[in-house]
């Protein structure tokens with residue numbers, strides 16, 4: 001039975017992905033800050049023997065505990081899914097909050113990737129959750145969009161470095177999804193036109209398929225998102241960022 005450690009698994013895309021993997025027979029370790037939510041999440045998974053690990057990945061001490069777990073337990077898959085955004089104009093939001101999101105979205109992800117890949121063997125997989133914004137800037141969430149570009153490029157380089165060892169690295173980039181992410185970031189899911197918002201079930205199902213196929217280093221979730229991206233490539237950057245600025249939840253406050 002394959003063992004998976006997934007971060008940000010107490011809700012949203014992470015929990016749904018855990019549910020779908022558990023249904024396929026994977027054995028899950030769920031990581032997030034809220035232990036009560038984690039225990040409830042673990043109980044909702046099919047199968048038995050799933051475990052939880054309460055950790056704040058922005059705390060150096062907690063992060064090292066998870067790294068130690070990655071080194072002592074042999075996991076077949078690490079999914080770096082925990083992430084957070086902040087909607088608002090750069091200069092109007094506290095710098096410390098923006099640096100904290102950079103720490104979670106990038107430093108913690110790199111640290112966990114390093115711990116996992118040191119022990120990885122043929123057949124293992126690392127999945128890093130980026131965003132459609134990896135391919136675009138977003139005024140009103142400038143630090144978040146930049147962090148997700150980092151995740152996508154970082155993951156793609158690792159894919160190449162590890163392919164000969166048959167360790168698969170996937171950068172998975174979802175578009176807007178109906179989780180609590182937007183509320184946590186200071187916006188709401190209804191800020192987005194309904195037709196572009198995917199269900200977390202659909203996002204997770206595409207993620208699981210890409211993980212099992214082990215083919216593409218970079219996957220953009222959802223045909224509507226791939227279509228939008230194609231359209232954006234036809235525009236010059238100035239027009240693209242002007243459109244993103246007009247529709248961004250973070251520019252309306």
Ligand SMILES: NC(=O)c1ccc[n+]([C@@H]2O[C@H](COP(=O)([O-])OP(=O)(O)OC[C@H]3O[C@@H](n4cnc5c(N)ncnc54)[C@H](OP(=O)(O)O)[C@@H]3O)[C@@H](O)[C@H]2O)c1
Nearest residue numbers: 008009010011012013032033034057083176177179180181
């Ligand atoms: N939803 C979208 O529209 C969307 C679009 C593109 C990309 N994404 C990406 O998809 C991933 C999952 O997002 P989501 O939509 O599922 O968001 P979500 O519903 O807000 O869930 C975030 C998860 O991360 C955990 N988390 C947050 N801060 C943490 C920390 N400091 N340490 C450990 N765990 C932490 C949360 O649990 P606790 O609060 O208990 O810690 C929760 O389990 C993120 O990387 C996000 O950037 C989301």
